[in-house]
Amino acid sequence: MTEIIQKVxxxxxxxxxxxxxxxxxxxxxxxxxKKGETxxxxxxxxxxxxxxxxxxxxxxxxxxxxIGGECExxxxxxxxxxxxxxxxxxxxxxxxxxQNAGQAxxxxxxxxxxxxxxxxxxxxxxxxxxxxxxxxxxxxxRLPSPETIALRYPHELSGGQQQRVAVAMALAxxxxxxxxxxxxxxxxxxxxxxxxxxxxxxxxxTGTSMVYVSHDLGAIAQVSDRIIVMYSGxxxxxxxxxDILKKPIHPYTYGLLKSIPKLSLAGLPxxxxxxxxxxxxxHRGCSFFDRCDFSEEKCKNNSPQLExxxxxxxxxxxxxxxxxxxxxxxxxxxxxxxxxxxxKEILNLSEVSISYAKQKLLDQVLNRISDDNPTVKDINIxxKKGETxxxxxxxxxxxxxxxxxIAGLLRTKGGIIKFDQNRNLSSDLKERDPNDxxxxxLIFQNPDESLNPNHxxxxxxxxxxxxxxxxxxxxxxxxxxxxxxxxxxxxxxxSRYPRQLSGGEKQRVAVARxxxxxxxxxxxxxxxxxxxxxxxxxxxxxxxxxKEDFGTTYIFVSHDLxxxxxxxxxxxxxxxxRLCEVGPSKDVYQFPSHPYxxxxxxxxxxPDPDIKPKLVAEDIVEEKPPQKGCSFQGRCSRILGDxxxxxxxxxxITNSGNSIRCHIPLKELQKDQIN
Amino acid sequence: MKxxxxxxxxxxxxxxxxxxxxxxMASRPSGFIGLSILIFHVILAFISPYVAPYDFxxxxxxxxxxxxSAEYWFGTDDLGRDVFxxxxxxxxxxxxxxxxxxxxxxxxxxxxxxFCGLVGGKTDDIVMRIVDAxxxxxxxxxxxxxxxxxxxxxxVLIPALGFFYGKGIVRVARAATHDVIAKDFIVxxxxxxxxxxxxxxxxxxxxxRDAILVEGAMRWSWMxxxxxxxxxxxxxxxxxxxxxxxxxxNARGLMSFAYWSxxxxxxxxxxxxxxxxxxxxxxxxxxxxxxxxKAPV
Ligand SMILES: Nc1ncnc2c1ncn2[C@@H]1O[C@H](COP(=O)(O)OP(=O)(O)OP(=O)(O)O)[C@@H](O)[C@H]1O
Ligand code: SF4
Ligand code: SF4
Ligand SMILES: [Mg+2]
Numbered sequence: 021m022t023e024i025i026q027k028v029x030x031x032x033x034x035x036x037x038x039x040x041x042x043x044x045x046x047x048x049x050x051x052x053x054k055k056g057e058t059x060x061x062x063x064x065x066x067x068x069x070x071x072x073x074x075x076x077x078x079x080x081x082x083x084x085x086x087i088g089g090e091c092e093x094x095x096x097x098x099x100x101x102x103x104x105x106x107x108x109x110x111x112x113x114x115x116x117x118x119q120n121a122g123q124a125x126x127x128x129x130x131x132x133x134x135x136x137x138x139x140x141x142x143x144x145x146x147x148x149x150x151x152x153x154x155x156x157x158x159x160x161x162r163l164p165s166p167e168t169i170a171l172r173y174p175h176e177l178s179g180g181q182q183q184r185v186a187v188a189m190a191l192a193x194x195x196x197x198x199x200x201x202x203x204x205x206x207x208x209x210x211x212x213x214x215x216x217x218x219x220x221x222x223x224x225x226t227g228t229s230m231v232y233v234s235h236d237l238g239a240i241a242q243v244s245d246r247i248i249v250m251y252s253g254x255x256x257x258x259x260x261x262x263d264i265l266k267k268p269i270h271p272y273t274y275g276l277l278k279s280i281p282k283l284s285l286a287g288l289p290x291x292x293x294x295x296x297x298x299x300x301x302x303h304r305g306c307s308f309f310d311r312c313d314f315s316e317e318k319c320k321n322n323s324p325q326l327e328x329x330x331x332x333x334x335x336x337x338x339x340x341x342x343x344x345x346x347x348x349x350x351x352x353x354x355x356x357x358x359x360x361x362x363x364k365e366i367l368n369l370s371e372v373s374i375s376y377a378k379q380k381l382l383d384q385v386l387n388r389i390s391d392d393n394p395t396v397k398d399i400n401i402x403x404k405k406g407e408t409x410x411x412x413x414x415x416x417x418x419x420x421x422x423x424x425x426i427a428g429l430l431r432t433k434g435g436i437i438k439f440d441q442n443r444n445l446s447s448d449l450k451e452r453d454p455n456d457x458x459x460x461x462l463i464f465q466n467p468d469e470s471l472n473p474n475h476x477x478x479x480x481x482x483x484x485x486x487x488x489x490x491x492x493x494x495x496x497x498x499x500x501x502x503x504x505x506x507x508x509x510x511x512x513x514x515s516r517y518p519r520q521l522s523g524g525e526k527q528r529v530a531v532a533r534x535x536x537x538x539x540x541x542x543x544x545x546x547x548x549x550x551x552x553x554x555x556x557x558x559x560x561x562x563x564x565x566x567k568e569d570f571g572t573t574y575i576f577v578s579h580d581l582x583x584x585x586x587x588x589x590x591x592x593x594x595x596x597x598r599l600c601e602v603g604p605s606k607d608v609y610q611f612p613s614h615p616y617x618x619x620x621x622x623x624x625x626x627p628d629p630d631i632k633p634k635l636v637a638e639d640i641v642e643e644k645p646p647q648k649g650c651s652f653q654g655r656c657s658r659i660l661g662d663x664x665x666x667x668x669x670x671x672x673i674t675n676s677g678n679s680i681r682c683h684i685p686l687k688e689l690q691k692d693q694i695n
Numbered sequence: 696m697k698x699x700x701x702x703x704x705x706x707x708x709x710x711x712x713x714x715x716x717x718x719x720m721a722s723r724p725s726g727f728i729g730l731s732i733l734i735f736h737v738i739l740a741f742i743s744p745y746v747a748p749y750d751f752x753x754x755x756x757x758x759x760x761x762x763x764s765a766e767y768w769f770g771t772d773d774l775g776r777d778v779f780x781x782x783x784x785x786x787x788x789x790x791x792x793x794x795x796x797x798x799x800x801x802x803x804x805x806x807x808x809x810f811c812g813l814v815g816g817k818t819d820d821i822v823m824r825i826v827d828a829x830x831x832x833x834x835x836x837x838x839x840x841x842x843x844x845x846x847x848x849x850x851v852l853i854p855a856l857g858f859f860y861g862k863g864i865v866r867v868a869r870a871a872t873h874d875v876i877a878k879d880f881i882v883x884x885x886x887x888x889x890x891x892x893x894x895x896x897x898x899x900x901x902x903x904r905d906a907i908l909v910e911g912a913m914r915w916s917w918m919x920x921x922x923x924x925x926x927x928x929x930x931x932x933x934x935x936x937x938x939x940x941x942x943x944x945n946a947r948g949l950m951s952f953a954y955w956s957x958x959x960x961x962x963x964x965x966x967x968x969x970x971x972x973x974x975x976x977x978x979x980x981x982x983x984x985x986x987x988x989k990a991p992v
């Protein structure tokens with residue numbers, strides 16, 4: 021048997037509520053981390069996964085306290101240890117990479133210096149040895165030319181490179197256990213795939229045990245040997261990675277896997293009803309009871325225990341796991357989306373360009389924008405009524421910028437935005453009349469930011485109703501209740517404040533507010549990326565339903581290609597503010613593709629151990645679009661040479677109407693990509 | 696703790712909100728002490744004209760500098776006036792003037808700060824430069840100039856103090872507005888086409904109100920000190936109006952042999968300032984705003 025390096029025994033952590041009740045965040049957790057293995061901990065936000073990871077290094081967040089149990093490392097309980105002794109372990113024996121670790125680097129210190137500091141703190145190396153060790157570490161995390169990287173400042177590195185530096189610093193003390201809390205969340209798809217591949221390599225190379233915490237089953241699937249699924253502060257399923265992903269025998273995991281959109285499947289995944297109960301609200305029975313498709317009478321009042329199944333080497337907390345064992349291949353069924361695209365054109369962008377450059381005084385006086393290399397350029401798209409068109413691309417590709425211009429929040433530098441075939445929309449918000457503003461509504465990524473924390477749900481939804489339709493009194497109230505019903509929220513939500521709602525509920529309120537204006541077009545900017553997967557599917561289904569009912573047109577921005585695949589009729593791929601490929605979604609997801617689309621598709625992480633990401637190009641980030649030639653030349657692995665550097669490629673159109681902007685002839689692209 | 700909020704369902708009436716804040720404030724020892732002192736002073740200011748045992752301006756040369764006794768609890772001053780009477784009346788003017796002064800400071804400082812935060816850019820830059828320039832003038836000199844030109848009537852003192860102590864509020868209001876303005880709910884309101892007025896009133900003010908009120912409360916205690924210093928220098932209210940600053944100034948030469956005539960107003964003034972300070976701190980804590988890191992300007 022392999023050596024166990026961390027033993028968590030009956031761990032409970034919680035806090036005291038204002039009323040003096042003890043509220044549990046972690047409930048009786050027991051698990052072992054073996055030497056050299058990578059354990060993934062998945063769960064929705066609030067399931068306690070980060071609290072567990074922090075406890076594994078002897079840290080309990082301010083306001084929380086250990087109610088019982090222990091975390092044993094090297095046969096001593098970290099939770100009872102003195103701070104002085106813990107300092108000797110943290111960073112040396114157990115290291116942690118928190119979320120956004122890359123961004124947390126000190127901005128005014130050189131990379132090499134920061135790693136050196138970590139080495140001084142966490143190792144006993146002498147000065148000369150440290151210098152060697154720095155380049156060794158930078159090499160290990162596969163940063164190009166370690167000597168020059170060491171001399172750079174954090175802001176001179178891309179997000180992925182910063183994350184690698186964070187990994188290098190964590191490895192400075194040659195830890196036995198590496199804890200990673202959402203290490204790739206917030207990174208671009210391509211970067212994410214590269215960082216995960218690096219972590220896999222390091223796990224094999226150094227034999228370090230890793231605990232990988234994430235809400236993203238796709239990422240977990242790529243790195244872990246074993247998976248722990250948490251729900252509401254408990255472990256509900258724990259076992260070998262492959263079995264859990266292929267044959268989940270707990271209803272929650274089963275539902276979770278079914279609600280994740282897949283690249284290979286068009287149409288919306290089934291959603292799981294409800295949301296995870298808040299800590300302290302479960303008093304008896306199975307905590308998943310409300311949302312469970314397999315529940316029985318006895319689940320209501322009796323709490324299932326974690327049961328170890330010898331033959332599967334799996335622990336499960338469910339009375340009914342046997343019935344799932346027989347037919348638990350995750351046969352994903354999707355709700356086919358009906359396209360409601362009509363022939364009528366509703367919005368047309370022609371030759372739109374947008375610049376963020378600071379304007380010179382003369383240009384300001386003449387009220388014009390001059391910038392020969394604007395952030396967004398040459399955007400030509402026409403959008404049909406009732407269509408869902410998605411804009412995809414990495415961070416910084418100009419997706420939000422284009423949405424802002426359509427909404428009038430950002431002036432365009434040139435080009436025309438035309439509504440309903442004949443109405444030119446002014447590029448300045450102040451010049452648009454109220455009706456022009458009403459027809460286009462926005463839904464934002466993060467409902468915490470887009471809902472005023474000091475307004476009740478009623479006040480939030482009332483705003484557009486009062487503004488555009490002048491509703492008052494009973495009629496206003498009736499309309500609000502109506503809208504709440506449409507987004508599947510009850511009337512009693514009216515008096516709540518955003519902080520009293522779950523993430524999914526908040527986003528529903530934001531959706532209701534957008535629909536209150538009776539808009540023709542809704543701009544959705546990453547509307548599901550702040551949501552848990554189980555909730556994401558529900559919001560996507562809701563958006564689809566509303567669209568079918570009202571004939572609304574969506575412009576849907578997302579970095580998640582699987583989500584885009586699920587909901588959109590047409591996809592436009594952007595790189596550095598320039599269009600690369602535009603076409604019906606089923607064709608964009610098939611070869612031939614633009615080389616950039618190929619990179620994006622290759623990097624998608626699926627919750628399936630058999631589908632590994634294909635890393636086609638480097639994950640470098642370019643600051644600015646190139647002055648001339650193809651926008652993707654800097655990263656293209658298929659680059660042809662001078663022609664790509666000098667000439668902007670023309671559009672090539674496939675038989676199915678997919679447009680690709682690349683110098684390589686379609687036939688060759690297809691041939692290369694299929695091989 | 697944040698999680699607790701989830702369980703409170705009802706939208707509360709304003710009255711319920713205010714009483715909850717006061718209860719939270721009073722539940723901390725320092726807040727309780729501060730509130731008690733402040734309430735004591737406010738009540739005293741209201742009732743003192745009716746309970747004062749003597750006439751505050753009755754000069755009696757035969758009773759000069761009497762030590763405290765059963766008849767004259769705090770003794771008498773150099774003109775034979777009852778120090779107890781003058782002490783309990785001495786807070787009235789200070790409290791009234793600074794209270795209204797603070798309201799004025801809140802109003803203009805808050806509105807200008809919100810405006811600057813909202814418009815940003817050049818206008819904001821220019822306005823803040825001007826505010827900074829004012830901040831760097833020693834306020835006491837400027838006040839002296841103002842009162843020597845316009846006199847020391849209440850109508851002059853209230854707006855003048857309100858003006859000087861509003862500068863700090865501008866900064867706080869502007870910073871708070873800056874934080875809010877970047878949020879998507881403001882972008883959303885803009886995109887919907889709400890007017891600037893509606894955005895300020897509905898979206899910004901509810902989110903910056905707390906920070907501004909806390910700052911206002913803090914400014915109040917500073918203004919009180921400032922006002923008393925003016926009186927002390929002889930530029931505040933004029934004699935024979937009973938006023939702590941004035942009383943301290945008059946009696947300071949007598950400290951060595953008639954300590955009572957100076958101790959009473961000092962205790963009055965300092966207890967009120969401490970009271971307001973503690974209350975403002977408790978208020979900030981009850982609203983979840985941490986002031987501890989900020990040094991007063
Ligand atoms: N206010 C601004 N001033 C200057 N440059 C900006 C500004 N906002 C965005 N940019 C730049 O414009 C480009 C496009 O940004 P945009 O926000 O549209 O990207 P995005 O595709 O929405 O990315 P993400 O997925 O990160 O939201 C980026 O290079 C970004 O750095
Ligand atoms: S115990 Fe019952 S309610 Fe809980 S997951 Fe199993 S079947 Fe569902
Ligand atoms: S035009 Fe050239 S650089 Fe651009 S995508 Fe095609 S091959 Fe790559
Ligand atoms: Mg964006």
